Amino acid sequence: MEIPERNKSKLRGPKTYEEEPRRDPSLQINSKEPFNAEPSPFALSRSYITPEDKFYKRNHGPIPVLMEPSTYHLVLTGLVEKPLSLSLEYLRQLPKHVVTATLQCAGNRRTEMSTRRKVKGVGWGAAALGTAAWGGARLSDVLTLAGVPHCTRVTTLGGRHVEFVSCDVCKEEEGGPYKASVPLLHATTPEADILLAYEMNGKDLNRDHGFPLRVVVPGVIGARSVKWLETITVSEFECQGFFMQKDYKMFPPSIDWHNIDWQSRCPLMDFPVQNCGRWSVPVFKAPRLVVLQVNFRGYALAGGGRGIERVDLSVDGGKTWLEAVRLPREHFPGEDHDPQRPNWAWVLWELKYIKIFPPVDVIVKAVDSASNVQPQSVDEIWNLRGVLNNSWHR
Amino acid sequence: MEIPERNKSKLRGPKTYEEEPRRDPSLQINSKEPFNAEPSPFALSRSYITPEDKFYKRNHGPIPVLMEPSTYHLVLTGLVEKPLSLSLEYLRQLPKHVVTATLQCAGNRRTEMSTRRKVKGVGWGAAALGTAAWGGARLSDVLTLAGVPHCTRVTTLGGRHVEFVSCDVCKEEEGGPYKASVPLLHATTPEADILLAYEMNGKDLNRDHGFPLRVVVPGVIGARSVKWLETITVSEFECQGFFMQKDYKMFPPSIDWHNIDWQSRCPLMDFPVQNCGRWSVPVFKAPRLVVLQVNFRGYALAGGGRGIERVDLSVDGGKTWLEAVRLPREHFPGEDHDPQRPNWAWVLWELKYIKIFPPVDVIVKAVDSASNVQPQSVDEIWNLRGVLNNSWHR
């Protein structure tokens, strides 16, 4: 099979911001170029499936352009017996899987972490996440076409990692593309549900979310779900790109920019139990001695397919707790579902008509299926890159 | 194949404590009948692999007796196409896997939780866990013999759960045997490493640890690793036994014996990040104004195959933190190992020659590979059964 050169595909990553797509004007813009934005907490928790235009946008360069989808080919190469070049049409003919999964930026709630001690990175509120029904071929199936069977730890040629390479132009990569990798066993496990997705919520991916093809790695920080996928390379080593090696790692609070050793830590993958609420009335600013009736709603999620066991809410600063009510989980048409499947998507929860006597101190916190809990404060988990702030939401 | 009646096998669960095995006299006994005991924290952290006699003992009745191993048969029945009866000899001829896995009682550190508010259950210190190299056949392989392929969610006959039934006599089961189940997909996933183990640390299992055959479910609370295994039943429903339905569930602090609804929660499986240290000098009782040099050592672990990212230690009540040094992970002869394997076993860590100025407040805490952290205090996680106390160790 002939493998086209990278520049033969007409998918291109522009160097300037002149060809950006239109976006929903209600988004809160955290950085304009590259475009990084999130919806309001109200818009976010309104529906179980996040509409594409309200789904957070996370970019490291201008949005790639593909004028003629028929020219696109995904190249699968590296330490595999049968390197491949696959058209979109071919990928669409493989068994289609629809997986509802939440993607969360590792920087979600970074701004809250910065209030204690300044961290580096784009500021994000608590809405740098979204839940979509992703449709596409399973990575594990595509790898079998290249001669790599399901549940493989090492290929016959010595490959142990699967690297995803985009076609965008990133400053952090000195003009090169965004990239990331996952271990081969993860990539070749069908139950891990890693998709090469061409659909989001039943429609073709839009440009902001990776048109024509993206990776979706459920249960892992959003940074590994590479958009505008151009090449998959099976390698002996973990991806050496900036976002795997010099970013998105977890450091203890004692490490700052003067004493950092990037090599001492692994790239982040799985993420901890997270939870955020919002309320129908600004309870903090409410006048004293007025009784309010408030509706609370929020999201909770955990990485690694772990589900949410429960969500606790307190309106008295943690003296007493109420258990939130789980809203029904929606199943997208055609979705794979079964009680034994991992929990790749969030839980939306609610507590209605709660009487409060201002001033009150509201806290919401979740427990995951492994009984992991959230830390009380950001002090315990502060880290110089401001990643994975999952402290109690107040 | 002829399936022997339950009472044909000469494995029997006595009703009295007259045939108990000998135990190491250094164990701390938490309950004599049934025998529940743990080693000292010093004995526990001395070696990566816990010697059998120092491994915690957790029982719900008298220890079963099997005089003639040749008479033993494991029965595999229920919603499978080919019910089986397998001798020990037959099981030993199947491919043997050696998996180093830590088993931890869900009640580990219960006594610390009781200091805040009384909980029900056998009191345990911080040594109700141990790490062994378990040798046996994979449950997923044995299930294929019964006609259930790898990675199955439901059998052709509608089975979705795999129940393990012991032969002991438990008061909680009104004289019936101890039992537990796992979902079928978990049971049939080879990478989950669930074993039907006949060896512990290279020797035949001893009576206290399940002779002649036990289940080992890595990454899950010890309560699901059923000892003295007599029957495996594939069922439509989760096991309805006492220890699955009326025990080993996680409740919020607001639930107590007067308002408990057991059906509202799932049986515990996966467990949260845990960590405990011990020190060479009783630093709390040290006289003021004396500078001490102290060695710290401890264990850290997480459920679900998640590894430990790091362990932090403070000798000033949390103002500053030191990162502990990970002791090398030992590999048992014949063990399956590979960097892509899940982390089923603990990390032992150390910090040596730390100068302290009494009085000091020592805290140790760990972070897992999903960036989950431990809760600061038991107040947040107190639960009426006192399970899964993983608060900061002081």
Ligand SMILES: [Mo]
């Ligand atoms: Mo991100």
Ligand SMILES: [Mo]
């Ligand atoms: Mo236990």
